[in-house]
Amino acid sequence: MFTWTQTITAKVLGVGLLALLMLIPLGQINGLVAERQALRDDATARIAQGWGGAQTIGGLVLAIPTQEQVAVAGTTTTATRMSTEIVLADTLSTTANLTVDKRKYGMYEAPIYVAEVHISGRILPEDVRTFEKASNATWLGNKAELRLLLRDAQGLKDISVTIDGKPRRFASSTDRMGEFSVVSLPVDLAAQGDTPVNFTVVAHIAGTESLRVLPLARSNTVDIKAPWPDPSFAGALLPTSRDVRSDGFAATWHMLDLNRDYGQHWDAGNDKVDTRLAASAFGVDLYQPASVYQQNERAGKYGLLFIALTFVAFFLFEVLKRLRVHPVQYLLVGGAMATFYVLLLALSEQIGFGWAYLSAASAVVLIVGGYAAAVLDTWRAGAMLGGVLALVYAILYGLIGAEQYALLIGAIVLLAVVATLMYLTRRTDWYAYGLPTSTRTTETP
Incomplete structure (x- = not known):
């Protein structure tokens, strides 16, 4: 039986709600960064106490x-x-x-x-x-x-x-x-x-x-x-x-x-x-430019945006390829991306931010790409989503490094993403999505 929960509106609202739900772990991670920064400041104070x-x-x-x-x-x-x-x-x-x-x-x-x-x-x-x-x-x-x-x-x-x-x-x-x-x-x-x-x-x-x-x-x-x-x-x-x-x-x-x-x-x-x-x-x-905690803090500021972009990528595959992705699967992907920030913080304290970022991003891209291939039942889709995620992390790294131009770069990237989404969905019949097969109208190519 067809219900309103199967409509595209319900799906969009659900994905948006899931993205907002990811604010909880991201907030906890930002608190963890602040805590580690406080530990670093305490260590500096102890060094100063014995040295000057x-x-x-x-x-x-x-x-x-x-x-x-x-x-x-x-x-x-x-x-x-x-x-x-x-x-x-x-x-x-x-x-x-x-x-x-x-x-x-x-x-x-x-x-x-x-x-x-x-x-x-x-x-x-x-x-x-x-x-x-x-x-x-x-x-x-x-x-x-x-x-x-x-x-x-x-x-x-x-x-x-x-x-x-x-x-x-x-x-x-x-x-x-x-x-x-x-x-x-x-x-x-x-x-x-x-x-x-x-x-x-x-x-x-x-x-x-x-x-x-x-x-x-x-x-x-x-x-x-x-x-x-x-x-x-x-x-x-x-x-x-x-x-x-x-x-x-x-x-x-x-x-x-x-x-x-x-x-x-x-x-x-x-x-x-x-x-x-x-x-x-x-x-x-x-001054120590862009210390690991400053860089982790900057990365966390874009956390919700990039998790939302990944959800949008999954959603587009779901719409354009007529696939079904369960909300739990969205949550698992979001959880993997939130874990990226914890792994980044832990590794950056040990091996430096650059190598830590490469390691954490590579791990998450492989995990999410492999999971997408299994969920969407096609390796091509998994490879494409993995590539999109890798591009997202590359952009994020550029935003972290560009202190003075981060806002300009971020605005251009956001505009490019919105334009791409509009282009890819320009022929999508949103009213037809989610309706029973017998009631869908044929899309004009």
């Missing part, structure tokens, strides 16, 4: 204790309030040469480096006098200190400093400036007189994935070099010049005090400046 994290360096800055008599609320007495005034340098020149390597934690790896950093600059005595005159507090210049700021002091492997040509030595400090650790050395401004404080710092700093510099002067010049072919220039300022090659990069930044949102001096207790200080950093991240 993402580094930010800045300095030297002048820290001057101040004292001021303030009235005690509700009384006629006064009390001495102690604070620290921060004064920045007039000029800073920072050069960093990075030696880069990769460190593994389990099966995960992250780029690490040791940076040989040279910092030179000067602090002007007239700046100190000008800022002191504008203050109501008494500045204790004989108790001042020079501070070097560093995000992760654990990564500091070696450091030397000269002040006015004389070698000095840093000492550890419990003080912090915002989120930055501090090493310091004392300096007597009274003995310095009208002579600028000229300094040179040479440090070897270990870090992971990122190096940034704080613009703690009126005029800041920064040069960073590393044998890394894929730098990502990040932070508050892009380099004024850069040279990126397959064997490494070199970049130069120049920043003025006018380009940042804090001045040449402030009270060390100013929380707003502490926040702005970190936001003003700039530098480079050792």
Whole structure:
């Protein structure tokens, strides 16, 4: 007995529902990719914990204790309030040469480096006098200190400093400036007189994935070099010049005090400046282009589309060849294609994304092609569907690799697919499909 479930409309709705049902395993797979990415990030954090994290360096800055008599609320007495005034340098020149390597934690790896950093600059005595005159507090210049700021002091492997040509030595400090650790050395401004404080710092700093510099002067010049072919220039300022090659990069930044949102001096207790200080950093991240998790995530975004295209291919064979394919068989094909993403993720962590993609795609093409040949009872149909699926995976690989042109390529491919479907079904009598044989009209060739 002929029922409405045998109509083409019911079949199309059923296939569409099955395609939407595949969102469940695809969602689980996307969650698995995010979980593995989190494990990789945790491994990177553990590497950084033992080696040195993402580094930010800045300095030297002048820290001057101040004292001021303030009235005690509700009384006629006064009390001495102690604070620290921060004064920045007039000029800073920072050069960093990075030696880069990769460190593994389990099966995960992250780029690490040791940076040989040279910092030179000067602090002007007239700046100190000008800022002191504008203050109501008494500045204790004989108790001042020079501070070097560093995000992760654990990564500091070696450091030397000269002040006015004389070698000095840093000492550890419990003080912090915002989120930055501090090493310091004392300096007597009274003995310095009208002579600028000229300094040179040479440090070897270990870090992971990122190096940034704080613009703690009126005029800041920064040069960073590393044998890394894929730098990502990040932070508050892009380099004024850069040279990126397959064997490494070199970049130069120049920043003025006018380009940042804090001045040449402030009270060390100013929380707003502490926040702005970190936001003003700039530098480079050792970017790993299209990591396996990024590539798996991109592949998953097209999962439903390509499963739907495969269902459409099966549906066309069913319509054009007058065959019958059961919904369970559609589900099995969809399950095989969903398994592709799990296999791709698992293999890409071990052998790299390219080989993993080839292996997973080949396995699914063979499985689906062989299954189609058995279901449709013709090896030709199975070979054709396998070829279509192989083409689909080739297109998907191209979309994953084309970061900037993925949308354009995807739109063209989708238009081509729709045009092909319209061409192949241009003479199909959709009203006749699914009707009993005795009631079908003869199709005009």
